[in-house]
Structures are given as C-alpha cells and as structure tokens.
Amino acid sequence: MMTLEEKQQEIIGEFEIFDDWMDKYEYIIDLGKELPLIDKDKKTDDRLIRGCQSNVWLDATIVDGKMKFTSDADAIITKGIIGLLIRVLNNETPESVAKADLHFIKTIGLQEHLSPTRANGLLSMVQKMKMTALLNLDNNA
C-alpha cells in the first residue's frame, strides 16, 4: 500500500512528462471519463456542492476505518481533478484525510481550480472531504 505522500509523488511523476498545457488537460479529461461514479440514487441534494460554474456530488463513507469517496460532476475537467483527489484520499484513515496537505495540485499546475474564486465546487468538495473526516475523528474518539 502506498502512503498518501507516495500517491501524490506518483501523480507528480505522471504529469512531469507533459510540457504542453493541452496535453496535460487531455490526460485530465481521460481521467474524468474514468472516474468511478457515485451511485445514481446517491445524487441527492445533500450530496450536491453547487459551484457558480459547475456542480459536484460527493459521497463519503467509512469502511473498516478507511474513508471511501465516490463523486460526480457536470464538467469533465472537474471530474478529472476529482479523480486525482480521490486517488490520493481514498482508503486513508479519517485522521490522514483531515491532515492531508494536497501539495500535488500546486506542483502539477492545477491550483487555479482549487482557488476560492474559481467557483467550480472543487474547493468546497475538498473542505467537505476533510469535514467528514474530522466528524468521524470525533465519533471515534
């Protein structure tokens, strides 16, 4: 099993081969198409994170002490970035999700998507992931 940090380094490595923005986005779009989707019956309003531009759905559960995320979004690039976030945070304990420093996003040049002004729901999604983790920390305590 890779650590959270190793997973981030692996993604950084994958993105190092792209020297062109469009190639990078082509890869993100492919990841978006492969995102394991949230069950249709879970696409409810309480799982909806409304962005100004695009909407994101997120379901977070705990199985055997590890967090499991499924998600969907109406924009494919948003889905691709969600895929990367889930790849890093899935199967981690609530404690490591709550503490996670997702530095890989900045290193691969996608920080604009997580800026508060971008309004695509991604920043709120990360906050919701961490909030769910924190709540579960409290429950376990």
Next chain:
Amino acid sequence: MTEGTKKPFIVREIRQQFPALRQLIYNKNLIYFDNGATSQKPQVVLDAINMYYSKDNANIHRGVHFMSQQATTEYEKARVTIQNYIHAKKSEEIIFTKGTTDGINLVAFSFGELLSAGDEILITAMEHHSNIVPWQMLCQRKNLTLRVAPINKKGELIIEEFDKLLNSKTKLVAVTHISNTLGTINPVKELAVKAHAVGAKILVDGAQSIQHMPIDVVDMDCDFFVFSGHKVFGPTGIGVLYGKEALLDKMPPYQGGGDMISRVTFEHTTYNELPFKFEAGTPHIAGGICLGKAFEFLSELDMDAVQKYEKELAEYAQDMLDTFEGLDIIGEAKKKTSVVSFVVENIHPFDIGTLLDKQGIAVRTGHHCTQPLMDFFQIPGTVRASFAFYNTREEVDIFIAAVEKSINMLK
C-alpha cells in the same frame, strides 16, 4: 469634436494603444474576448491614473488650496465630457456612481420612495441580476408588483406581451439596452414612447451599449440611463447615472454624508443641489477624471464605423461557429451585436472555457448573472465571446480553430 475631424477607424492603430493586449498567456498571444465582463484600458487612461495620483491627488469640492481646485476642475470637466458624449442637456444630470449596479440601486431607492403600494415595475426576461434584484427588493419594501415581459426563443423581447403588461399602474420600465448574454439590442426608443404613454418612466441599462454605439439620451428619451466605467475603457469603481433633471430634483437623496448637504444642524438638514445631492462622501475622484479621459478617447473615434465593425466581427464569429455539429447559438435576435453565446451538445461550458484559456483565449462561461435567462433556455450556462473594436478577424479565426480543438478533445 465634430464628425469631420474624427480619425479614420484602423484596428491596427487602435490596438497599439491598449498595452494589456500585447501579452503572452500560457505562451500564446492573448486573445481577449471577454469585453462584456470588462474592457481593457487605452494608454491615455493609464497615463491619467498615474498622473492623478502622482500630481493632482487632493480632495475635491472643499479645498482652498491649489491641488484641490485642480482636482475639482478636472473632475467636473469629466462630468461635462460625459454629458456631451451622451448628449445630456445639463451636466447636473450626470451623477457619478460606483457603476451600473450602484446606479440602479440608487434609482430603486430614491425613485422608489416616490412609489406606493400597488404600483408596478416592468422589466424583461433578459435582464442581468443587477436589473432584477434591486427591483425585487424595492417591491418587497414598498409592496409593489414586479412584472416580467417575456422573450422568444431567438432572444427577442415579445413586444405584444410587453404591451399587455404595461398599464396605468406601471410606474417604471427597467430594460437593458443590449443583453449581456445574448447580444440582443432592445428597441429602447420605442419602449420609451410606450412607457411614457401610460405615464411610466423608463430606465435603460446601458452597461453593454455605451461602449458599442453612439448614445443620445435625449433622442432615446429615457428618464434614466446607467452604465459602468470599466466596461467603457475606464477604471473600475466608477460609473454614471444619467437622469432627467426634473425627475432627479423630485427624488430624495440615496445616501447621506459629506458633499450632499447644503446646511446641517442637529434638528434639520437641507440637501445640496444636483448632481451633488446624490454624491455623498468623497467620490472616486481618480475614477471620474480617468473615465472622462476614456470618453475623450472615444470622442475621437467614429462610433458608427466602430459599431459596424463590431457587428461584422460578431456575425463572422457566429457564422463560423454555426457550422459546428451539435453547437447551438444562444441568442439569434435580428438586431444583435458584439456578443456570441453558445452551447455544445453534451459538453459543459466550463470545460470549453478552461481549454480556451489554456490556448490563450479569454472568454466567459457560466450563467453571466442571468440565471432566469438560463432557466428559459434550459441550459446551465453558455460560452460567451464578447468583442470590442480592438479585436480582429484573425483573432476570430484562431478562436474558431481553438473551439474546434476543444470540442474534439471533450467529445
């Protein structure tokens, strides 16, 4: 400046006066097609901003010293420049505001104070949120009714329906001159005649028209005309409300403070004359002066030629986009200009906007602050390219190729 002395309109020369256009974005030449959101600034405006803060910075309308008088003179000169540009009868009719939204809120409050329960406000289905929400707030405050004139699928106001909603209870018609999302040009002169026939006043939201066509508020016979400085090549944070003097005189002040008073005692305050009655506090002095410079710059242009050029540019872009399979143009009014909005089947506008950005092209995606309009067309948003006179046909060609590339990647 008279018609005869205007410079011929040559795009290449115009572009050279806008330094922001000469930059690389992601290593590509910037193509700026987000002029509906804000415009770039010509060198004369940039120089004026620098000059104001380097040399003339002082508070206005109250100082005895040289710099204050100099700043006051420049600020009031800007007011006259703008008055002349929009052909208002008096400079007192030009109120400096923070922008279009501020101007509409001023009217909604102050003109709203003259209205009473049961009165009606009539808007259209293509209004920007800033020409919807202030009226909703007013209607709640004074127990008025807000009516909305519908549009057809081409994005044109349905005049027969507008006529049906207009009645003796209508006290104000508030309508956009040009739709920021669709580019539709509304027949505001005709609507003014209709409004006045039932005793209503008309406010024209000129946020998207002032930069694209000659404006004559007297010929249009509107009672109010509002716009933002930053969309017409001036600074942000400054805008204008034009109002007919007799009407502005009747309206109570919007905000209280310095500059807007004549005499203050603890028992009673009398207000200053127009336009100062509506300009409480220290205004955006640099903004006003530099907006004046933007209008001096525009005054030297042949706006009829500009209007024709921008219309052709938008039509060229629209015709090219129309050839793409699965692409729908949103807003196909017979009379439209400067804006092309579109959606592509099964592709989110945000994705296209993101990929265009990475190709150096600035467009806007989303609902454009017109959510009711998105609901009408049953879409989450559009990709909007909005043009200014400094854009070129070559840029449109690059844009079209970039849209095609983006669609192919996203399919």
